[in-house]
Amino acid sequence: xxxxxxxxxxxxxxxxxxxxIPLISVxxxxxxxxxxxTVWGGFSLRWYGELFRNDQVLEALALSLQIAAxxxxxxxxLGTMAGLVLVRFGRFRGRTLFSGMIxxxxxxxxxxxxxxLLLLFVSLQQLIGWPAQRGFSTITxxxxxxxxxxxxxxxxxxxxxxxxxxEEAAMDLGCRPLRVLFDITLPLIVPAxxxxxxxxxxxxLDDLVIASFVSGPGGTTLPMYIFSKVKLGVTxxxxxLASLIILIVSVGLLLSWAAMRxxxx
Amino acid sequence: xxxxxNPDSFIRIRGVSKxxxxxxxxxxxxxxxxxxxxxAILGGSGCxxxxxxxxxxxxEEPTSGTMEIDxxxxxxxAPYERPVNMMFQSYxxxxxxxxxxxxxxxxRKERVAANEVDERVSDVIRLVQLDDFRARKPDQLSGGQxxxxxxxxALIKQPKVLLLDEPLxxxxxxxxxxxxxxxxxxxxxxxxxxIVVTHDQEEAMTLSTRIAVMDRGxxxxxxxxxEIYEYPKSRxxxxxxxxxxxxxxxxxxxxxxxxxxxxxxxGVEVRALCTEDVKVGQDVCVAVRPEKxxxxxxxxEEDEGVRVRGIVDDLGYxxxxxxxxxxxxxxxxxxVSRQNRRRSHKRFVEWDDKVWLSWRPRSAMxxxxxx
Numbered sequence: 001x002x003x004x005x006x007x008x009x010x011x012x013x014x015x016x017x018x019x020x021i022p023l024i025s026v027x028x029x030x031x032x033x034x035x036x037x038t039v040w041g042g043f044s045l046r047w048y049g050e051l052f053r054n055d056q057v058l059e060a061l062a063l064s065l066q067i068a069a070x071x072x073x074x075x076x077x078l079g080t081m082a083g084l085v086l087v088r089f090g091r092f093r094g095r096t097l098f099s100g101m102i103x104x105x106x107x108x109x110x111x112x113x114x115x116x117l118l119l120l121f122v123s124l125q126q127l128i129g130w131p132a133q134r135g136f137s138t139i140t141x142x143x144x145x146x147x148x149x150x151x152x153x154x155x156x157x158x159x160x161x162x163x164x165x166x167e168e169a170a171m172d173l174g175c176r177p178l179r180v181l182f183d184i185t186l187p188l189i190v191p192a193x194x195x196x197x198x199x200x201x202x203x204x205l206d207d208l209v210i211a212s213f214v215s216g217p218g219g220t221t222l223p224m225y226i227f228s229k230v231k232l233g234v235t236x237x238x239x240x241l242a243s244l245i246i247l248i249v250s251v252g253l254l255l256s257w258a259a260m261r262x263x264x265x
Numbered sequence: 266x267x268x269x270x271n272p273d274s275f276i277r278i279r280g281v282s283k284x285x286x287x288x289x290x291x292x293x294x295x296x297x298x299x300x301x302x303x304x305a306i307l308g309g310s311g312c313x314x315x316x317x318x319x320x321x322x323x324x325e326e327p328t329s330g331t332m333e334i335d336x337x338x339x340x341x342x343a344p345y346e347r348p349v350n351m352m353f354q355s356y357x358x359x360x361x362x363x364x365x366x367x368x369x370x371x372x373r374k375e376r377v378a379a380n381e382v383d384e385r386v387s388d389v390i391r392l393v394q395l396d397d398f399r400a401r402k403p404d405q406l407s408g409g410q411x412x413x414x415x416x417x418x419a420l421i422k423q424p425k426v427l428l429l430d431e432p433l434x435x436x437x438x439x440x441x442x443x444x445x446x447x448x449x450x451x452x453x454x455x456x457x458x459x460i461v462v463t464h465d466q467e468e469a470m471t472l473s474t475r476i477a478v479m480d481r482g483x484x485x486x487x488x489x490x491x492e493i494y495e496y497p498k499s500r501x502x503x504x505x506x507x508x509x510x511x512x513x514x515x516x517x518x519x520x521x522x523x524x525x526x527x528x529x530x531x532g533v534e535v536r537a538l539c540t541e542d543v544k545v546g547q548d549v550c551v552a553v554r555p556e557k558x559x560x561x562x563x564x565x566e567e568d569e570g571v572r573v574r575g576i577v578d579d580l581g582y583x584x585x586x587x588x589x590x591x592x593x594x595x596x597x598x599x600x601v602s603r604q605n606r607r608r609s610h611k612r613f614v615e616w617d618d619k620v621w622l623s624w625r626p627r628s629a630m631x632x633x634x635x636x
Contacts (some may be wrong), residue, residue: 163355163357165353165354165355165357166357166359166360168322168324168344168351168353168357169351169353169357169359169418170359170370171323171324171343171344171345172322172323172344172345172349172350172351172419173345173350173370173371173374173418173419173422174345174371174374174375174422175345175370175374176345179374184359187361188360188361
């Protein structure tokens with residue numbers, strides 16, 4: 001038993017080391033004084049300072065945050081609606097197809113999602129003249145599309161575990177179905193919606209592939225900016241930027257985890 | 266089975282069926298319930314009792330048939346339009362509202378004036394004795410308290426009919442007994458018609474004025490608890506309510522009041538009181554409840570009814586009574602129960618003792634028919 005647990009502990013440590021040493025080294029080198037990305041020259045906050053003087057970075061960051069917030073909001077609204085339909089509308093014609101189509105963005109390769117959305121936007125532009133320029137709006141739409149699948153799954157699992165007689169009780173007490181949704185159903189799935197929103201926000205902030213496909217000259221998100229910089233060689237300010245993103249994403253994940261925990265208790 | 270149509274019954278159910286695909290959950294039910302009755306629908310799981318209740322509440326629409334409450338056809342009415350409230354088996358208390366808000370919910374939806382809401386909430390909270398728990402959230406309540414919140418929430422709208430789905434199933438035995446009487450008192454005080462669905466025969470017996478025994482979507486028998494227990498019309502009902510010994514036999518003679526039945530299992534001729542029309546030579550079933558059989562060491566002086574010898578196969582001590590399984594000479598096992606009237610360390614009989622069993626003709630019931 002003792003032997004086995006030591007073995008498991010070793011495997012676990014290696015697993016975590018494999019996952020987190022790269023991240024830790026990025027954070028570590030972000031405090032490097034030297035301008036060579038991989039040679040340690042002493043502690044400094046110099047690169048964080050340079051980062052915040054870099055207008056391009058700040059612009060990209062602002063755009064990314066705006067897109068993440070907007071698309072997460074739309075994804076939450078649409079995903080909640082989809083989850084409600086899947087769980088509460090009983091069996092209707094094409095339900096299996098619908099539920100399959102909801103979750104397919106979860107497993108669809110991003111390259112394909114990105115490419116197909118790009119084709120859609122291009123042909124829309126030719127047909128109705130919109131979107132005239134690809135950027136904020138197209139990336140937001142693209143992110144909403146794939147993030148709503150995640151929200152739908154989270155909301156769906158919450159609804160499935162919810163006692164359906166709660167809604168029946170409200171109706172029994174004289175409440176009309178639409179009112180039941182606002183009085184009973186939505187308040188009880190708010191934690192799932194919050195978790196879904198945070199998840200969607202994080203996913204949008206991270207996305208590079210889809211954004212690269214559907215973006216145009218005016219729209220450079222933060223991951224796109226980083227990627228383009230790295231192509232020319234890693235500079236230390238990228239380490240600082242990466243560290244900040246790790247921080248934001250971790251906070252987002254922690255919050256969504258806390259919301260889910262509250263949901264399940 | 267069709268009940269005699271009563272023109273002034275309060276709830277009138279006519280030919281109601283519910284099909285789920287090929288499955289018939291409720292099969293052509295007819296039922297009349299009077300105002301102020303405490304009516305129980307009793308049956309095993311899957312017998313259709315909950316579906317019937319949900320149709321009354323409006324959550325399921327009957328495949329065919331009509332339902333009237335107080336002269337109004339409610340068959341196609343939505344749940345929120347019916348003068349009916351339901352207490353759910355899970356209680357379905359809104360977890361995000363405190364006790365007071367839960368109870369007031371129904372009145373708020375009716376747009377009752379705020380001061381009247383307060384007044385009625387206070388009244389009903391007093392009725393179910395929840396004064397100290399008004400501001401509590403549901404997760405801070407015990408099972409019994411939650412049950413009372415659910416009851417109060419359903420009662421506050423002063424429904425014409427209150428539907429209760431397994432109202433006591435989630436409570437422990439002591440609390441259940443206490444709550445049973447509380448429910449009866451409340452019903453008595455308010456005069457609301459109660460319809461209780463339960464699988465627990467004891468609950469149905471103590472609570473209700475009338476019971477309908479349901480199996481496979483149909484009512485097998487409808488009547489007062491005593492009638493159901495003492496005069497079951499079928500083997501299923503006799504067997505479902507309490508314990509019973511049944512013996513198949515053939516009628517050998519039929520008098521004005523008593524008949525004699527030859528039961529191979531008992532070994533002797535069994536005389537039973539029978540007011541129904543029975544012919545000589547007909548196959549019937551004789552049924553005797555365990556508590557109506559006397560057990561003694563000496564030969565009893567019963568000459569009208571049945572006397573038969575047996576050996577104690579097993580006995581069980583339950584405190585207030587003891588249960589015996591007696592092996593007859595014919596090989597048949599009979600269940601007998603006996604009140605423990607005396608305090609004693611000694612057992613009345615021991616394993617493998619030879620004993621006499623006897624019962625009176627009026628204790629035996631005759632069940633005709635095959636089911």
